[in-house]
Amino acid sequence: MVGELRVLTALDVAKTQWYHFTAIVIAGMGFFTDAYDLFCISLVTKLLGRLYYTEPGAPKPGTLPPRVQASVTGVALCGTLAGQLFFGWLGDKLGRKRVYGLTLVLMVVCSLASGLSFGSTPKGVLATLCFFRFWLGFGIGGDYPLSATIMSEYANKKTRGAFIAAVFAMQGFGILAGGVVALIVSYAYDQKYNLPTYEQNPEASIVPSFDYVWRIILMFGAIPAALTYYWRMKMPETARYTALVAKNAKQAASDMSKVLQVELEAEEEKVQKLTQEKSHRYGLFSKEFLRRHGLHLVGTTTTWFLLDIAFYSQNLFQKDIFSAIGWIPPAQTMNAIHEVYKISRAQTLIALCSTVPGYWFTVFLIDYMGRFAIQLMGFFFMTVFMFALAIPYDHWTKKANRIGFVVIYSLTFFFANFGPNSTTFVVPAEIFPARLRSTCHGISAAAGKAGAIVGAFGFLYAAQSKDPKKTDAGYPTGIGIKNSLIVLGVINFFGMLFTLLVPESKGKSLEELSGENDRSADADAEPEVSATTSRV
Numbered sequence: 001m002v003g004e005l006r007v008l009t010a011l012d013v014a015k016t017q018w019y020h021f022t023a024i025v026i027a028g029m030g031f032f033t034d035a036y037d038l039f040c041i042s043l044v045t046k047l048l049g050r051l052y053y054t055e056p057g058a059p060k061p062g063t064l065p066p067r068v069q070a071s072v073t074g075v076a077l078c079g080t081l082a083g084q085l086f087f088g089w090l091g092d093k094l095g096r097k098r099v100y101g102l103t104l105v106l107m108v109v110c111s112l113a114s115g116l117s118f119g120s121t122p123k124g125v126l127a128t129l130c131f132f133r134f135w136l137g138f139g140i141g142g143d144y145p146l147s148a149t150i151m152s153e154y155a156n157k158k159t160r161g162a163f164i165a166a167v168f169a170m171q172g173f174g175i176l177a178g179g180v181v182a183l184i185v186s187y188a189y190d191q192k193y194n195l196p197t198y199e200q201n202p203e204a205s206i207v208p209s210f211d212y213v214w215r216i217i218l219m220f221g222a223i224p225a226a227l228t229y230y231w232r233m234k235m236p237e238t239a240r241y242t243a244l245v246a247k248n249a250k251q252a253a254s255d256m257s258k259v260l261q262v263e264l265e266a267e268e269e270k271v272q273k274l275t276q277e278k279s280h281r282y283g284l285f286s287k288e289f290l291r292r293h294g295l296h297l298v299g300t301t302t303t304w305f306l307l308d309i310a311f312y313s314q315n316l317f318q319k320d321i322f323s324a325i326g327w328i329p330p331a332q333t334m335n336a337i338h339e340v341y342k343i344s345r346a347q348t349l350i351a352l353c354s355t356v357p358g359y360w361f362t363v364f365l366i367d368y369m370g371r372f373a374i375q376l377m378g379f380f381f382m383t384v385f386m387f388a389l390a391i392p393y394d395h396w397t398k399k400a401n402r403i404g405f406v407v408i409y410s411l412t413f414f415f416a417n418f419g420p421n422s423t424t425f426v427v428p429a430e431i432f433p434a435r436l437r438s439t440c441h442g443i444s445a446a447a448g449k450a451g452a453i454v455g456a457f458g459f460l461y462a463a464q465s466k467d468p469k470k471t472d473a474g475y476p477t478g479i480g481i482k483n484s485l486i487v488l489g490v491i492n493f494f495g496m497l498f499t500l501l502v503p504e505s506k507g508k509s510l511e512e513l514s515g516e517n518d519r520s521a522d523a524d525a526e527p528e529v530s531a532t533t534s535r536v
Helices: 006-013 018-039 041-053 066-094 096-115 122-154 160-193 208-219 222-234 239-245 249-260 268-276 287-316 318-325 336-369 371-390 399-417 420-429 434-462 478-501 510-514
Strands: none
Touching: 006 239, 006 249, 018 041, 018 066, 018 096, 018 122, 018 160, 018 222, 041 066, 041 122, 041 160, 041 208, 041 318, 041 336, 066 096, 066 122, 066 434, 096 122, 096 208, 096 222, 122 160, 122 239, 122 420, 122 434, 160 208, 160 336, 160 420, 208 336, 239 249, 239 434, 249 268, 287 318, 287 371, 287 399, 287 420, 287 434, 287 478, 318 336, 318 399, 336 371, 336 399, 336 420, 371 399, 371 420, 371 478, 399 420, 420 434, 434 510
């Protein structure tokens, strides 16, 4: 039985050691880069509009047309979805480590290329930017299933949730770093030029060298990824893949002996016998897979899909929400670079006060509260706070109440991260068989990115003014944002319902959860975990 393989038992009962923290940093830096690259674009879209779409003599500075803005912000998400499916499948076919470095190289190259986007016309520059950001997203997509799977297969069962969540929590630091880099760059340029506002002098409120600002911000994402490459290549393949998928007991024992600093015996006969058993040879979407894990996969995909509609809508368009309620001043009262500074400051405050703490609350409490309780609680409070913002929306737009709006809006970020944004990443890395784990995590994550695409494109269009007589027609406005917040509240409520399909994985070994240590080799044996019993 799998449970009797000493190399896996040693991993399950190992005390927290230095290699655990090393693995968290190595895998986590990928997520740091992922978040930086995905969300830093929202900091510079207004600057892109000013640079490339400002018409001479216009009463307001230019903004990206809705279709262009949706493309610039959403194309990386499309690439991420494709990368999650492709690299998730490849990670089960070739091994986690062999694919891991490739995703990082793709991220480094495309981060640099995004900042070097070229073209003789504004459309040409933005088309090139979209091309490179698609492939940047493709590399980012590979990091999701591979990082989650590697960390779950390295961790012990007592603190596995905290370790996987800690990898994902680096995303919060990536979002924060994006804001800080944009603050530093924009502040330096603002101090150097000290330009008038658009109202005072439209032509003098921007200079050609501001084109470097968005390029520097985008290219900075290549640095942390490049610094991590060497250490990723030194990581050994996970013992669970080597033993259960590659069927190499000797290599698994050798690798883990070095990692755990103990002597482990190669159990080749057990591995060969195990991998030949009928009950452990069923394929993805086979009748046996659907019986054992069908509802689990439905639960992980739907909850991640619903969560990311809300999460990415909030992150990518919070500048529009803050502008609509007046927390960020009107564009014409600032010069181009000062607007970047104001947007960066607002998003950095949100990240520092709510996003980052939410991630680490999950890290510290997930192995005590359990995944199910945290996810259900997060969806519940996100629902409550969305409705609390949307229903009395006119109340929040008054100047005296804006701080209250920002506080409640920040709480939705806190409970997204101390809630489903973390747990939807953790659970798919735990409950599926080793030979299908990366693939199933990739499918679940891709469903999330489908939700992110719906959020990125849907929010922008749902929040628009539809009145062609208004000067802001086609751009986010108050009534549109109010309706969008109501829709997001409803989506979070459905997230609560679909959470009931997700099993609790706290305190169990990966083989218990996946059914790979069933006491019977009979294919009709009941799996160890079911959606209805695992939470009892």
